[in-house]
Amino acid sequence: xxxxxxxxAQRLRxxxxxxxxxxxxxxxxLESHGGHMTSAEVLEQVEHTAPEIGRASVFRALxxxxxxxxxxxxxxxxxxxxxxxxLPGGHHHHIICTNCDRxxxxxxxxxxxxxxxxxxxxxxxxxxxxxxxxxxxxxxxxEQPD
Amino acid sequence: xxxxxxxxAQRLRxxxxxxxxxxxxxxxxLESHGGHMTSAEVLEQVEHTAPEIGRASVFRALxxxxxxxxxxxxxxxxxxxxxxxxLPGGHHHHIICTNCDRxxxxxxxxxxxxxxxxxxxxxxxxxxxxxxxxxxxxxxxxEQPD
DNA sequence: TTAGATGCAAATAGTTTGCATTTGT
DNA sequence: ACAAATGCAAACTATTTGCATCTAA
Numbered sequence: 001x002x003x004x005x006x007x008x009a010q011r012l013r014x015x016x017x018x019x020x021x022x023x024x025x026x027x028x029x030l031e032s033h034g035g036h037m038t039s040a041e042v043l044e045q046v047e048h049t050a051p052e053i054g055r056a057s058v059f060r061a062l063x064x065x066x067x068x069x070x071x072x073x074x075x076x077x078x079x080x081x082x083x084x085x086x087l088p089g090g091h092h093h094h095i096i097c098t099n100c101d102r103x104x105x106x107x108x109x110x111x112x113x114x115x116x117x118x119x120x121x122x123x124x125x126x127x128x129x130x131x132x133x134x135x136x137x138x139x140x141x142x143e144q145p146d
Numbered sequence: 147x148x149x150x151x152x153x154x155a156q157r158l159r160x161x162x163x164x165x166x167x168x169x170x171x172x173x174x175x176l177e178s179h180g181g182h183m184t185s186a187e188v189l190e191q192v193e194h195t196a197p198e199i200g201r202a203s204v205f206r207a208l209x210x211x212x213x214x215x216x217x218x219x220x221x222x223x224x225x226x227x228x229x230x231x232x233l234p235g236g237h238h239h240h241i242i243c244t245n246c247d248r249x250x251x252x253x254x255x256x257x258x259x260x261x262x263x264x265x266x267x268x269x270x271x272x273x274x275x276x277x278x279x280x281x282x283x284x285x286x287x288x289e290q291p292d
Numbered sequence: 293t294t295a296g297a298t299g300c301a302a303a304t305a306g307t308t309t310g311c312a313t314t315t316g317t
Numbered sequence: 318a319c320a321a322a323t324g325c326a327a328a329c330t331a332t333t334t335g336c337a338t339c340t341a342a
Contacts, residue, residue: 008149010271069244069280072221072278073221074220074221075212075218075220075221082221095268095270104270106264111277115279122250124243124250124282124283125280125282125287126280127281128212128280128281129279130277131277132218132275132276134218134274134276135215135265135274136270136271136273137268137271141269141271146201
């Protein structure tokens with residue numbers, strides 16, 4: 001009640017969820033890590049910094065955060081493990097090299113106008129978006145003889 | 147050698163991959179199904195229409211198609227199974243309701259300019275993109291008292 | 293002809309479940 | 318006080334692997 005609550009924690013509370021130790025710890029791990037984290041990386045960090053938190057709680061928290069659009073799972077490296085992307089300010093954008101899986105992040109997307117238009121057209125309330133471009137990075141492009 | 151080869155099959159061949167029965171069958175299942183298919187749905191279809199094709203080949207084909215940007219795995223329903231999205235013309239766009247998982251597809255994105263700009267800025271060769279908006283659909287928005 | 297792709301079945305690994313206990317509000 | 322969330326460990330399920338065989342080019 002005395003220490004400051006992060007924006008995201010506030011959103012959890014506002015949505016009616018309890019600010020438990022497990023949730024706050026996992027949120028903090030995601031926030032301090034920045035951009036992308038696989039579920040395996042989150043599990044590993046939890047294991048290191050708060051081994052009392054169970055595996056199941058990690059998955060439950062990741063699911064909850066996803067429902068709240070705080071993060072979004074996406075496929076990057078191999079095909080069977082999700083990488084969770086933070087959606088600060090509700091959005092995130094990157095380029096994925098489909099050959100070497102390198103990620104290039106970029107900021108601007110100019111999608112505000114489209115977002116508003118879609119909200120009106122489909123009568124939805126949008127909270128975030130993810131924009132992914134796929135292709136070959138400089139290195140992989142050079143390697144491909146075509 | 148006599149029957150017509152689809153655009154996508156041609157892209158497989160051009161990239162140096164063999165046009166095997168397994169790959170063509172799976173491609174055709176994806177194409178005839180249209181927009182979205184989970185891996186489980188693909189497996190089920192294969193089981194019905196071509197039971198001689200092994201599970202492993204399905205996953206191998208889906209991985210290959212992903213590397214070629216013919217499809218893209220994304221998280222929609224539950225968190226543990228990918229939904230593959232066709233990328234006809236290289237792109238796809240939709241809105242996901244984070245409450246009921248309803249998907250609303252839409253066409254325009256006006257991202258061509260950004261795509262070209264990114265190609266120059268990062269010296270990459272882009273082959274496709276996926277744009278996802280997250281939020282609440284009409285029904286779920288109405289239900290939420292806020 | 294032959295490198296690449298397949299099918300099979302077993303092994304693996306990631307995720308979920310059920311339930312008694314704990315905790316935030 | 319009590320509904321909600323947790324931690325545990327077992328159960329599950331999707332995916333991958335290794336290898337002998339087959340096939341597209």
